[in-house]
Amino acid sequence: MNTVIAFIVIFGALVFFHELGHLIFAKRAGILCREFAIGFGPKVFSFKKNETTYTIRLLPIGGFVRMAGEDPEMIEIKPGHRVGLLFNKSEEVQKIILNNKEKYPNARIVEVERADIEHELFVKGYEEGEDDSQLTSFPISKTAVLVENGVETQIAPFDRQFGSKTLGQRTMAIFAGPMMNFILAMVIFIILAIFQGIPSNEPVLGKLTPDGSALKAGLQEGDVVNSIEGSEVSSWQDVVEIIRKNPGNELDFSIVREGQNMELPVTPEVKDVEGEKIGLIGVYSPVEKSPLKSISYGVKETYFWTKEIFSMLGKLLTGQFSIDALSGPVGIYVSTDTVAKSGIFYLMKWAAILSINLGIMNLLPFPALDGGRLTFFAVEALRGKPIDKQKEGMVHFIGFALLMLLMLVVTWNDIQRFFL
Numbered sequence: 001m002n003t004v005i006a007f008i009v010i011f012g013a014l015v016f017f018h019e020l021g022h023l024i025f026a027k028r029a030g031i032l033c034r035e036f037a038i039g040f041g042p043k044v045f046s047f048k049k050n051e052t053t054y055t056i057r058l059l060p061i062g063g064f065v066r067m068a069g070e071d072p073e074m075i076e077i078k079p080g081h082r083v084g085l086l087f088n089k090s091e092e093v094q095k096i097i098l099n100n101k102e103k104y105p106n107a108r109i110v111e112v113e114r115a116d117i118e119h120e121l122f123v124k125g126y127e128e129g130e131d132d133s134q135l136t137s138f139p140i141s142k143t144a145v146l147v148e149n150g151v152e153t154q155i156a157p158f159d160r161q162f163g164s165k166t167l168g169q170r171t172m173a174i175f176a177g178p179m180m181n182f183i184l185a186m187v188i189f190i191i192l193a194i195f196q197g198i199p200s201n202e203p204v205l206g207k208l209t210p211d212g213s214a215l216k217a218g219l220q221e222g223d224v225v226n227s228i229e230g231s232e233v234s235s236w237q238d239v240v241e242i243i244r245k246n247p248g249n250e251l252d253f254s255i256v257r258e259g260q261n262m263e264l265p266v267t268p269e270v271k272d273v274e275g276e277k278i279g280l281i282g283v284y285s286p287v288e289k290s291p292l293k294s295i296s297y298g299v300k301e302t303y304f305w306t307k308e309i310f311s312m313l314g315k316l317l318t319g320q321f322s323i324d325a326l327s328g329p330v331g332i333y334v335s336t337d338t339v340a341k342s343g344i345f346y347l348m349k350w351a352a353i354l355s356i357n358l359g360i361m362n363l364l365p366f367p368a369l370d371g372g373r374l375t376f377f378a379v380e381a382l383r384g385k386p387i388d389k390q391k392e393g394m395v396h397f398i399g400f401a402l403l404m405l406l407m408l409v410v411t412w413n414d415i416q417r418f419f420l
Helices: 002-028 167-196 213-217 236-244 291-317 329-340 344-363 370-383 389-419
Strands: 033-049 052-067 082-087 093-097 108-116 122-127 135-148 151-154 224-228 251-257 260-266 269-273 276-280
Touching: 002 033, 002 052, 002 167, 002 329, 002 344, 082 122, 108 135, 167 291, 167 344, 167 370, 213 260, 224 236, 236 276, 291 344, 329 344, 329 389, 344 370, 370 389
Parallel strands: 093 135
Antiparallel strands: 033 052, 082 093, 082 108, 108 122, 122 135, 135 151, 224 251, 251 260, 269 276
């Protein structure tokens, strides 16, 4: 049960911050964001604040921000339609009732001659009940809503639509999602450094495990290692390498403790790691705590794992890794279960690595992903005009279908690997 909670919290947080990036920069650009959703499928929970409906959906496999103009906008109000109009204090149309008009007794019924709810914002028609009926034009508020079957949908004037914004604004609204994943990872690494300390490369012993050979031999946290078996050491890495190369062999440690030189024999335990026998003595690396250095550490760790993930992707593309090396939701769940048993700090580090992974995956130039959309923006910048929306939509549709197929294959591989 703890693993389920950990998986939901981690995956939910990664998706939340990713979509929050899209939302923040879309709103900054003045784009009407209709929905901020975590998950897909039927709604489980929702509430509306200002212009945006915030929802949690049944299938926890991602999320989305529905921006005005990305999909075909509204129901078209055609000539001859009878609509009900409700006005605000400025005598602008605030609600356009498309059906069930009898539920709105105060609405003025108009037979539409012409309407424009994107550019000029007006509805022109003949009002019922007027003895001397004449063609009248009614101005529409920029925040007006269409009401159909009791459901209100805010109109999106063209200047509030995604396509009306500059190339830079659209690019930033899409890039902000992956960017937030990198920022989230960096923040997590900084928090870990503040609470755990920053690993140091000094040849100083950190915390000792209660059942390790270091504690049994009399070593203590804070001991400075001068040499091992007569070989001088100048860094923690030197200490680790000598110990790893001597499983089961007694080593003579020359240390300094509180200004006193000491000699202690230590026998590394034998540990089998992927078929290779290595030595371990049960000592963690030394750490130092510094708020300023924690920030630097967060940046460096984010860069390190970004580079590592890109390296693994390169191996996958060059055939050094097969598709079986990929993990989907099932594989991530199993890995989360393993990491969760090691403690909260290991779980936080795992979340940071997953966040970087999500950011990188979304930046790949593949249709239906953020990187695919950014690729279309790059082409638009080069040719000086956007690609036809229908053609772009078809490419993204095909890409999404292939992405779902890949997810099914990876998930089936995970099930076979872990459960069959």
